[in-house]
Amino acid sequence: MPDLMARAPEPMQERLPDPPLLHLLLPKWLTARARATAQSRGKGARVAILAVTGLLFWAFIFGVLARLLTYFRGVQEIGELMAGKLLGLVLLGFTSLLLLSSVITALSSFFLARDLDTLVAAPVDWLRLYGAKLLETFVASSWMVLLVSVPLFMAYGLVYDGGFRFPLIVVATMLPLITIPVTVGTAVTLILVNVFPARRTRDILSVIAVLAAGGLVLLFRLLRPEQLARPEGFRDLVEFISLLRTPTSPFLPSEWAQQMVMGALTDEVPWLSLYLLWSTMGGVLVLGALLHRRGYLAGFSRAQESAHRQVAERGSLTRLLHRVLAPLGVLRRELLLKEIRVFFRDTTQWSQLILLGVLVVVYVYNIKFLPLTGPGITFFLVNIVPFLNLALAGFVLASIAARFIFPAVSLEGRTLWLLRSSPMRVRDLLWAKYWVGTVPLLVLALGIVGVTNHLLQVSSFMVIVSLGTITLLTVALAAMAIGFGTLFPQFETENAAQIPTSFGGLLYMMASIGVIAGVIILEARPVYSYLSAQAFGTTADPTEMVLGFGAAAVLCLVVTFVPIRIALTRLEAVER
Amino acid sequence: MIELRQLTKRYGTFTAVDRIDLTVGSGELFGFLGPNGAGKTTTLRMIAGILRPTSGSIRIAGVDLLQDPVAAKAKLGFIPDRPFIYEKLTGAEFLRFVAGLYDQAGPEVEHRTRELLSLFDLEEWRDELVESYSHGMRQKLIISSAFVHRPAVIVVDEPMVGLDPKAARILKDLFREYTRRGHTIIFSTHTLEVAESLCDRVAIIAQGTIRAAGTMAELRRDLAEGEEGLERIFLRLTGENAARNLVDVLDA
Numbered sequence: 001m002p003d004l005m006a007r008a009p010e011p012m013q014e015r016l017p018d019p020p021l022l023h024l025l026l027p028k029w030l031t032a033r034a035r036a037t038a039q040s041r042g043k044g045a046r047v048a049i050l051a052v053t054g055l056l057f058w059a060f061i062f063g064v065l066a067r068l069l070t071y072f073r074g075v076q077e078i079g080e081l082m083a084g085k086l087l088g089l090v091l092l093g094f095t096s097l098l099l100l101s102s103v104i105t106a107l108s109s110f111f112l113a114r115d116l117d118t119l120v121a122a123p124v125d126w127l128r129l130y131g132a133k134l135l136e137t138f139v140a141s142s143w144m145v146l147l148v149s150v151p152l153f154m155a156y157g158l159v160y161d162g163g164f165r166f167p168l169i170v171v172a173t174m175l176p177l178i179t180i181p182v183t184v185g186t187a188v189t190l191i192l193v194n195v196f197p198a199r200r201t202r203d204i205l206s207v208i209a210v211l212a213a214g215g216l217v218l219l220f221r222l223l224r225p226e227q228l229a230r231p232e233g234f235r236d237l238v239e240f241i242s243l244l245r246t247p248t249s250p251f252l253p254s255e256w257a258q259q260m261v262m263g264a265l266t267d268e269v270p271w272l273s274l275y276l277l278w279s280t281m282g283g284v285l286v287l288g289a290l291l292h293r294r295g296y297l298a299g300f301s302r303a304q305e306s307a308h309r310q311v312a313e314r315g316s317l318t319r320l321l322h323r324v325l326a327p328l329g330v331l332r333r334e335l336l337l338k339e340i341r342v343f344f345r346d347t348t349q350w351s352q353l354i355l356l357g358v359l360v361v362v363y364v365y366n367i368k369f370l371p372l373t374g375p376g377i378t379f380f381l382v383n384i385v386p387f388l389n390l391a392l393a394g395f396v397l398a399s400i401a402a403r404f405i406f407p408a409v410s411l412e413g414r415t416l417w418l419l420r421s422s423p424m425r426v427r428d429l430l431w432a433k434y435w436v437g438t439v440p441l442l443v444l445a446l447g448i449v450g451v452t453n454h455l456l457q458v459s460s461f462m463v464i465v466s467l468g469t470i471t472l473l474t475v476a477l478a479a480m481a482i483g484f485g486t487l488f489p490q491f492e493t494e495n496a497a498q499i500p501t502s503f504g505g506l507l508y509m510m511a512s513i514g515v516i517a518g519v520i521i522l523e524a525r526p527v528y529s530y531l532s533a534q535a536f537g538t539t540a541d542p543t544e545m546v547l548g549f550g551a552a553a554v555l556c557l558v559v560t561f562v563p564i565r566i567a568l569t570r571l572e573a574v575e576r
Numbered sequence: 577m578i579e580l581r582q583l584t585k586r587y588g589t590f591t592a593v594d595r596i597d598l599t600v601g602s603g604e605l606f607g608f609l610g611p612n613g614a615g616k617t618t619t620l621r622m623i624a625g626i627l628r629p630t631s632g633s634i635r636i637a638g639v640d641l642l643q644d645p646v647a648a649k650a651k652l653g654f655i656p657d658r659p660f661i662y663e664k665l666t667g668a669e670f671l672r673f674v675a676g677l678y679d680q681a682g683p684e685v686e687h688r689t690r691e692l693l694s695l696f697d698l699e700e701w702r703d704e705l706v707e708s709y710s711h712g713m714r715q716k717l718i719i720s721s722a723f724v725h726r727p728a729v730i731v732v733d734e735p736m737v738g739l740d741p742k743a744a745r746i747l748k749d750l751f752r753e754y755t756r757r758g759h760t761i762i763f764s765t766h767t768l769e770v771a772e773s774l775c776d777r778v779a780i781i782a783q784g785t786i787r788a789a790g791t792m793a794e795l796r797r798d799l800a801e802g803e804e805g806l807e808r809i810f811l812r813l814t815g816e817n818a819a820r821n822l823v824d825v826l827d828a
Contacts, residue, residue: 421626
């Protein structure tokens with residue numbers, strides 16, 4: 001072996017390495033490109049379905065908005081004000097959403113991402129690191145807002161004849177409007193991480209974010225904005241117009257953006273608004289960078305420390321669960337206990353239950369205020385509404401199943417080695433996941449339908465039909481969630497909230513809507529016959545009743561067992 | 577205790593494991609050596625029932641793993657090289673859960689849990705969530721989980737990775753004592769000293785095939801290496817010539 005030490009290089013003055021910002025983003029770009037160009041089975045179909053769904057979504061938003069704006073444009077005096085108010089509301093919603101999502105995204109991109117060890121250890125200038133990570137946070141938290149913005153501004157531009165200048169003005173307006181909340185959100189995260197350990201911050205943030213979102217939804221609904229659309233409720237037109245003319249929040253960037261866009265569409269462009277947007281963006285960027293320089297390394301160092309969380313050994317709840325689950329045997333009991341523990345100790349999982357609770361309250365609230373009394377409201381109408389309500393409740397339940405049951409198998413990806421090498425049957429694992437998801441979903445389903453039935457004061461026949469249907473639908477939707485979740489697993493995704501937005505999640509929602517529609521269509525005929533018979537004093541045909549309800553029940557049972565069966569075969573073949 | 581017959585695993589056109597025949601007896605501590613990408617992990621994951629072989633058979637304690645996977649896996653414990661476990665369970669809960677997978681519960685499991693956690697200095701951490709464990713602590717917890725249900729066969733992929741010297745020493749003693757009681761352990765390692773000092777027999781695998789298998793004395797005799805150590809035998813069988821090229825590499 002030669003003397004390698006003799007060849008050690010002479011110390012010399014070297015230029016310090018200074019990787020440019022784009023170089024820091026290169027791995028992200030290359031990953032995205034590799035993912036986009038990778039060939040996999042069924043990719044073409046997947047892209048096609050996604051493209052069609054995306055286009056339909058855009059067309060839907062564009063269609064609704066264009067119709068509304070055309071109507072506004074036809075209304076003298078207040079039409080333009082209403083369009084501006086609507087845009088202001090939407091942009092305010094965008095900035096609030098962006099602020100919330102960037103706070104959470106920044107926690108991951110600045111403090112918990114796996115590439116940070118390499119980047120922080122590398123000779124990278126602090127400002128470059130800030131820029132790269134801010135850009136990453138910007139893209140990750142704003143893509144959804146940008147997607148929705150396209151049909152929104154298209155509708156405004158086309159209805160109000162924005163011309164060629166309009167898209168440029170929109171881009172110049174939206175860039176600072178998005179950058180400001182993203183930078184502020186990132187700074188909030190930096191401060192929080194310096195106060196709490198990063199992992200505990202994630203817990204706190206997810207609860208705060210969900211509480212804030214839930215509070216916003218609830219507040220918005222309880223204000224009953226539909227009253228705004230009824231000018232007759234105001235004392236006079238002047239009062240209504242003056243309300244519309246008043247800026248909702250003159251110091252918020254969303255208001256400046258609204259003035260900018262509406263100004264560009266109607267009369268003179270208010271350049272002051274654009275100046276305010278850009279200067280504010282510059283200000284928050286400088287402040288954000290300074291804050292990053294001062295606190296990032298300390299925060300990153302804290303983020304490496306884990307949050308200690310001691311758990312009481314065999315608390316009273318655990319003992320109770322042990323006793324309740326004892327008849328299932330050791331294996332099933334331990335599987336169920338594990339599912340329950342893992343779910344409730346992961347705040348990113350259960351915190352969304354708060355939002356769910358809020359949505360359910362809003363749903364029931366809407367049903368409560370349905371105008372189903374008074375002249376012209378027949379027995380027939382009162383009873384048909386709860387039947388159609390089933391379709392809506394089914395959709396709500398499918399969304400909940402997509403969020404909580406669909407990711408169940410994917411979340412097992414990293415620990416699959418343990419389950420696969422043990423003598424446990426895959427069937428036991430799937431059924432444990434199924435029941436842990438289905439029982440609470442069923443309680444919720446029966447609660448929603450029971451309460452709404454009570455509020456609508458429906459007949460006992462409709463109570464039985466709706467409760468029976470929702471039970472079968474819940475059982476089927478949960479099984480489909482497990483089935484689709486296993487067929488399209490996202491084993492590498494750590495964040496459960498991202499899993500339902502995958503291609504498989506989209507397919508699940510489409511299939512669920514199909515099943516809900518199928519059940520409603522199959523039951524429509526017997527329900528109609530029964531209600532007609534009640535209304536006109538005749539008797540309903542029993543064969544029609546048995547056939548209709550029977551076919552719906554068979555459909556539900558088939559979509560309960562077939563997906564689980566397919567999932568079983570698929571999971572048994574998974575090699576990880 | 578472990579019998580592999582013509583065991584093969586292909587990924588598309590790439591053959592990771594090529595018609596391996598191997599028998600590991602009761603009470604034997606068997607080492608599986610080979611360079612990176614030689615097929616060690618693939619073979620061990622097939623024995624653990626995680627990967628399905630393309631062809632060939634695996635018998636664990638006389639039970640065919642492919643014909644009756646549940647019965648075969650009931651006799652098996654597996655320790656992977658990457659310690660991914662449930663972040664939101666405590667150490668004690670995790671061990672209880674693993675025992676439950678093997679249909680074991682009660683005072684005996686509790687006793688073993690206490691003993692294993694204390695053996696690996698994890699007793700103080702038993703009620704802490706796994707998310708707060710270090711890499712080494714997770715590895716120790718996973719090792720404990722393979723012993724908690726007292727399997728007849730333990731399959732271990734890179735056991736010493738991430739362990740401190742004390743834990744590594746404990747593990748070696750544990751392996752030896754466990755096999756002395758008639759159980760079987762098969763493990764892969766890159767640390768040739770560990771294999772040389774610990775194993776009853778070793779197999780050297782390269783490019784998916786077993787190049788040599790036997791006791792150290794048998795390998796030396798078959799390869800006419802005199803009193804040379806395992807490193808020389810390993811390099812000769814796996815075609816490594818790194819030392820010769822080092823100068824070229826560093827001069828480049």
